[in-house]
Amino acid sequence: MSLNREDVLKIAHLARLGVADAEVERYADELSNILALVDRMNAVDTSAVVPMAHPLDGTQRLRPDVVKEIDQREAFQKIAPAVSDGLYLVPKVIE
Amino acid sequence: MHLKSVFDLSKALREKKVSSRELVVHFLKRIEERNPELNAFITVTQEQALKEADRADVLIARGEAGPLTGVPLAHKDLFCTLGVRTSCGSSMLDNFIAPYDATVVERCRDQGLVMVGKTNMDEFAMGSSNENSYYGPVRNPWSLDRVPGGSSGGSAAAVAARLVPLATCTDTGGSIRQPASLTGITGIKPTYGRVSRYGMIAFASSLDQGGAMGLSAADAALLLGAMAGFDERDSTSLARDQEQFTDNLEADIDGLRIGLPRQHFGEGLDPRVGACVEAAIEDYQRMGARIVEVDLENTDLSIPAYYVVAPAEASSNLARYDGVRFGHRTENPQGLEDFYKRSRSEGFGAEVKRRIMIGTYVLSAGYYDAYYLKAQQLRRIIKEDFQRAFEQADVLMGPTSPSVAFRLGEKLDDPVTMYLCDIYTNAVNLAGLPAMSIPAGFVESMPVGLHIIGNYFDEARLFNVAHRYQQVTDWHTRIPLGFE
Numbered sequence: 397m398s399l400n401r402e403d404v405l406k407i408a409h410l411a412r413l414g415v416a417d418a419e420v421e422r423y424a425d426e427l428s429n430i431l432a433l434v435d436r437m438n439a440v441d442t443s444a445v446v447p448m449a450h451p452l453d454g455t456q457r458l459r460p461d462v463v464k465e466i467d468q469r470e471a472f473q474k475i476a477p478a479v480s481d482g483l484y485l486v487p488k489v490i491e
Numbered sequence: 492m493h494l495k496s497v498f499d500l501s502k503a504l505r506e507k508k509v510s511s512r513e514l515v516v517h518f519l520k521r522i523e524e525r526n527p528e529l530n531a532f533i534t535v536t537q538e539q540a541l542k543e544a545d546r547a548d549v550l551i552a553r554g555e556a557g558p559l560t561g562v563p564l565a566h567k568d569l570f571c572t573l574g575v576r577t578s579c580g581s582s583m584l585d586n587f588i589a590p591y592d593a594t595v596v597e598r599c600r601d602q603g604l605v606m607v608g609k610t611n612m613d614e615f616a617m618g619s620s621n622e623n624s625y626y627g628p629v630r631n632p633w634s635l636d637r638v639p640g641g642s643s644g645g646s647a648a649a650v651a652a653r654l655v656p657l658a659t660c661t662d663t664g665g666s667i668r669q670p671a672s673l674t675g676i677t678g679i680k681p682t683y684g685r686v687s688r689y690g691m692i693a694f695a696s697s698l699d700q701g702g703a704m705g706l707s708a709a710d711a712a713l714l715l716g717a718m719a720g721f722d723e724r725d726s727t728s729l730a731r732d733q734e735q736f737t738d739n740l741e742a743d744i745d746g747l748r749i750g751l752p753r754q755h756f757g758e759g760l761d762p763r764v765g766a767c768v769e770a771a772i773e774d775y776q777r778m779g780a781r782i783v784e785v786d787l788e789n790t791d792l793s794i795p796a797y798y799v800v801a802p803a804e805a806s807s808n809l810a811r812y813d814g815v816r817f818g819h820r821t822e823n824p825q826g827l828e829d830f831y832k833r834s835r836s837e838g839f840g841a842e843v844k845r846r847i848m849i850g851t852y853v854l855s856a857g858y859y860d861a862y863y864l865k866a867q868q869l870r871r872i873i874k875e876d877f878q879r880a881f882e883q884a885d886v887l888m889g890p891t892s893p894s895v896a897f898r899l900g901e902k903l904d905d906p907v908t909m910y911l912c913d914i915y916t917n918a919v920n921l922a923g924l925p926a927m928s929i930p931a932g933f934v935e936s937m938p939v940g941l942h943i944i945g946n947y948f949d950e951a952r953l954f955n956v957a958h959r960y961q962q963v964t965d966w967h968t969r970i971p972l973g974f975e
Binding site for chain 1 (some may be wrong): 496586587588590605683684695726727729789791792794796798799806809810813814815817820823824826827828829830831833835836839844845847848849850851852853855862864865866867868869870871872874906907910922923924947954
């Protein structure tokens with residue numbers, strides 16, 4: 397699988413990464429090389445194999461639906477870039 | 492002092508021949524003097540370390556000390572430490588003061604271990620050379636123009652240079668074993684689910700596992716014993732009884748069945764590294780071990796499968812870094828989308844961006860079955876290969892890395908070549924098995940690591956097998972020139 401310029405820009409947008417114009421070609425090459433490595437997976441027919449999500453087939457544990465965490469908003473917001481009245485500030489979304 | 496084993500340090504502390512404060516001051520001084528040439532530490536926590544040492548000395552005086560009380564250690568800088576910067580080797584988290592402790596950090600403190608600092612690493616644990624750190628590369632104490640391996644390169648270099656007797660580390664595709672191999676120390680990645688991932692900054696959650704580094708199997712066994720155990724705050728933590736990994740160290744290994752995977756001795760392996768590994772296996776035979784050849788037929792599929800699973804999970808895990816709640820935030824953005832994109836592209840380094848993009852691509856609409864699902868099917872095939880091998884053998888052995896440490900910059904321009912460093916280690920993470928690397932000789936004056944892979948939950952046997960070898964060899968006691 398080889399990626400072109402448009403592919404790289406589309407992926408970067410999906411990942412919310414800014415890519416400078418000068419970097420696009422390099423990314424296209426590097427990502428294509430990695431995908432060429434990955435394509436070796438197709439050497440084996442796995443149509444009958446059950447996918448493995450956890451090596452020991454562990455499943456999600458459940459716990460009683462009771463509150464255990466305490467409110468630590470102040471501690472968590474102390475390291476935030478911009479807060480006001482307990483809210484996180486971001487650029488205006490709706491004009 | 493810095494040449495003693497943790498067992499000896501522990502004894503000296505309890506017999507009051509040395510205080511924890513004296514010990515911690517000694518190691519802090521070594522770090523201050525020798526770290527500038529290695530760059531193994533991102534943060535040194537001097538003040539906090541002295542306080543913790545004094546607390547340890549009180550416990551020792553009261554006779555309430557455990558075997559690790561008062562012993563210094565370093566944490567890889569991806570374990571969250573309350574009130575201390577936890578950078579994960581990234582500019583994204585350069586200003587991140589963790590608001591809580593990782594379970595591993597908490598447990599180590601409960602055992603009286605004294606944290607002296609946080610070690611350097613490849614950004615978000617993505618790399619095999621430690622050159623991907625925002626804080627600059629770590630240098631290998633055996634030769635300062637060579638890499639220490641990665642991603643736990645700071646922890647490995649710090650232990651190898653005797654700047655600290657023990658260090659925590661993590662392994663997603665080889666990040667404990669490869670640097671342990673390249674710096675001539677002992678490192679273990681336990682069974683997936685043994686060590687809590689709570690507070691361990693996530694890279695690829697189905698592969699990430701914390702582990703221990705030290706100068707010997709016995710020392711690493713002590714540290715892993717402190718770290719491991721069930722934690723309800725980690726959804727994939729395994730409910731197992733607490734184990735003392737040191738109990739079984741001395742057991743006889745006469746009759747041990749060692750499996751040699753044919754695929755770990757083939758093309759791509761430096762024959763001089765292969766010769767060291769074969770010599771180690773002969774040492775085992777002299778101790779009564781039996782050798783069987785085994786097949787891990789799908790070894791060459793592990794790297795392709797790994798480079799789907801790991802980036803896919805990374806792209807999902809790293810979506811949280813948005814510049815809103817913590818971490819790097821761009822200045823003067825033009826709207827929210829520009830805010831996200833610039834915060835993220837300024838905060839992440841090149842390798843992290845590559846992996847996020849690969850992950851985003853393989854998870855994007857229409858590609859899931861061809862990539863992620865396919866890779867999960869391969870994981871099962873790889874696991875079944877191991878299970879067949881363990882019907883014939885108690886442990887598997889081979890080289891940890893196909894070559895000794897390479898030079899800084901040597902593989903930096905070619906990501907795919909760098910990925911091939913982990914050819915023998917990736918499959919172990921995909922299968923979730925425990926494995927370790929121990930020193931087994933030198934090539935060009937650089938250390939060679941012996942890779943020992945165990946069956947699920949067989950860590951105690953791995954330590955036993957490694958310890959018996961370390962009783963008849965002295966590779967693990969060799970010290971890099973100038974760091975005596």
